[in-house]
Amino acid sequence: MPTPIHPQLNSTQLPSLAQKGIRLPTYARSALAPGVVHLGLGAFQRAHQALVFDDLLQAGDERWGVLGVASRSWDLADALSRQNGLYSVRIQSATSKEWRVIGSVLQTCAATREREQVLNAIAHPGTRWITLTVTEKGYGSTLASLLVAGLQRRQEAGLGGLTIASCDNLRSNGDNLKALCLQHAGNTALQDWMSRTCAFPNSMVDRIVPASTEEDRSDAAKKMGVSDQAALRTETFWQWVLEDRLVDPSDAETLKRVGVNVVADVQPHEDAKLRMINGTNSLLATLGLLLDLPTVGQCVVKPMVHAFAHRLMSLEVMPHLVLPQLSGYRDALLARFGNPTLHHAVHQVATDGSKKIGERWVPSVQAQLNLGRTIEHHALATALWIWSCRGESDQGKVYALNDPQGEQLHSLARHHQGSPSDLMHAFLQLESIWGPNLQHDKRWRSAVERWLHVVSTQGTNGALALLLATPAEANT
Structure with missing residues (x-):
C-alpha cells in the first residue's frame, strides 16, 4: 500500500x-x-x-x-x-x-x-x-x-x-x-x-x-x-x-x-542535576554501548543496571547534595529513564562523553575520597567508560565514538587494552577530563585499574554482578 x-x-x-x-x-x-x-x-x-x-x-x-x-x-x-x-x-x-x-x-x-x-x-x-x-x-x-x-x-x-x-x-x-x-x-x-x-x-x-x-x-x-x-x-x-x-x-x-x-x-539544583540526572544518564549510555542495548529505557529496566545506578546515586552522590527529598528524586529519576515511550538512544546520550563526565562524575569522586568513603561505583563506571572507548561491545559489535577527542580515546583504548595498568594510566592522565588531582590519588588509580581488569576478563555483566554481590553497607 x-x-x-x-x-x-x-x-x-x-x-x-x-x-x-x-x-x-x-x-x-x-x-x-x-x-x-x-x-x-x-x-x-x-x-x-x-x-x-x-x-x-x-x-x-x-x-x-x-x-x-x-x-x-x-x-x-x-x-x-x-x-x-x-x-x-x-x-x-x-x-x-x-x-x-x-x-x-x-x-x-x-x-x-x-x-x-x-x-x-x-x-x-x-x-x-x-x-x-x-x-x-x-x-x-x-x-x-x-x-x-x-x-x-x-x-x-x-x-x-x-x-x-x-x-x-x-x-x-x-x-x-x-x-x-x-x-x-x-x-x-x-x-x-x-x-x-x-x-x-x-x-x-x-x-x-x-x-x-x-x-x-x-x-x-x-x-x-x-x-x-x-x-x-x-x-x-x-x-x-x-x-x-x-x-x-x-x-x-x-x-x-x-x-x-x-x-x-541555582547551585544546589545544578549539582543535583549534573551529578544525579546527567551523571546517571552517562553511566546508562556507557552500559548500553557495551551491552548492545539501543536505548536508555532498555538499559535501566535490567535489574543489575537498575541496582547499580540506584547504589551509585545513593552511596556516592546523594551524601554531597543539599536538596531535600533526594531519595524520592532518585526514584522518580529512574522511573523517568525507564519511560518506554521515549526511545532515548544511548549513542545520542554518549555523544561528547569526554566533555561531560568530568563535571558529572569527578565532584562526587573527589568528595568521597576526601571523606575516606567508597568510590567503587564511580571507579567501575569509569572503567566501563574507558573500556567503551574501544568502540566495541561485549558481543563484538563495532560502533563509532562521537566525541571531540574520539580519535585519541579510541587509539589509547585499543593500544593499551591488553594491560589494565597501562590503560588506567593512559586515561587518568587526561586532565581535560579528570582534572589535575585524581591521577595522583593512589586509591582512585588502584580502584579503576582493578575494575578495568574485571571488565576486560569478565565482561560488563560480570563486573556488575561482582560489585552488587558486595552488600551496599560494606561499601560505606
Whole structure:
C-alpha cells in the first residue's frame, strides 16, 4: 500500500488541526516580532524553553517570540522556515499522551550562513533575551565572537543590555558565559557596558528529549494528517531553575506564572542535576554501548543496571547534595529513564562523553575520597567508560565514538587494552577530563585499574554482578 502524501504543516493548516484534539497556538503569530534570540536551535530547546515561551504568548504576553538560530546545520532551520516555524511535540508518559503544535519560534536562520541577521537581531530594540543551548563543547571563541559582535552593535546604538541565559549542562553556566564574553570583548568600554547592563543568570534545565526520528515524523503525520519534518517527542516532566538575576526584574514573576522556578541560588539544583540526572544518564549510555542495548529505557529496566545506578546515586552522590527529598528524586529519576515511550538512544546520550563526565562524575569522586568513603561505583563506571572507548561491545559489535577527542580515546583504548595498568594510566592522565588531582590519588588509580581488569576478563555483566554481590553497607 503506497505511503499517503500529506500536506506540509504550516500556518494554513492550523484550522484543520483544531478538530483533532491537538493543542494549538491561538495567538496572532503574524503580528509578532521576536523578543528572544535563541542560539543552538535543536530538539532540547524546542521541547523545553520554546514551550515556556509558547505558554507566555498564549497568555497574551507578546514579548516572547523566538528567533531560532542553528549553530551548525542549516537543515532544521530551513525545515522550520518552510513550516512557518511550527512543529509538533508529543508529550508522553507511560500512561498519558498530549500533542501540541508550538508557535513561539517565529523565525529561523543559521549562524554560519546568516550571521548579519543574527547580529541585527541581537541589536534590535525589541530583543530582550538571548538564550543558549549550544552543548558543553560550544563554549568557545566562535560563540563569544557572535555574542560580543551583536552586543557591541547594541551598545553603539545606545540600547540597553540583555538577559543572556545559558541553558546548557555546565556548572555556573551563566558565570562562565559572562567570563567568556568579557574576555573576548577586549574593549574596556564594551566590557564595562556588558557588566553594567547585561545579566548572565545561572540556570538548570531538565527534560528528556530524544533526537527527532523518522518514527516521530510518521506518528505526527498519522495524528495530524500533515507532514511535520521537525516533529519531537518528550516526557511530561520538565524543570527550569533560573537565577533571579535579570535585566528586567519583573520577568521573574512572569516566568514563575508558567512554571519556571526563579531562585536566588541555582547551585544546589545544578549539582543535583549534573551529578544525579546527567551523571546517571552517562553511566546508562556507557552500559548500553557495551551491552548492545539501543536505548536508555532498555538499559535501566535490567535489574543489575537498575541496582547499580540506584547504589551509585545513593552511596556516592546523594551524601554531597543539599536538596531535600533526594531519595524520592532518585526514584522518580529512574522511573523517568525507564519511560518506554521515549526511545532515548544511548549513542545520542554518549555523544561528547569526554566533555561531560568530568563535571558529572569527578565532584562526587573527589568528595568521597576526601571523606575516606567508597568510590567503587564511580571507579567501575569509569572503567566501563574507558573500556567503551574501544568502540566495541561485549558481543563484538563495532560502533563509532562521537566525541571531540574520539580519535585519541579510541587509539589509547585499543593500544593499551591488553594491560589494565597501562590503560588506567593512559586515561587518568587526561586532565581535560579528570582534572589535575585524581591521577595522583593512589586509591582512585588502584580502584579503576582493578575494575578495568574485571571488565576486560569478565565482561560488563560480570563486573556488575561482582560489585552488587558486595552488600551496599560494606561499601560505606
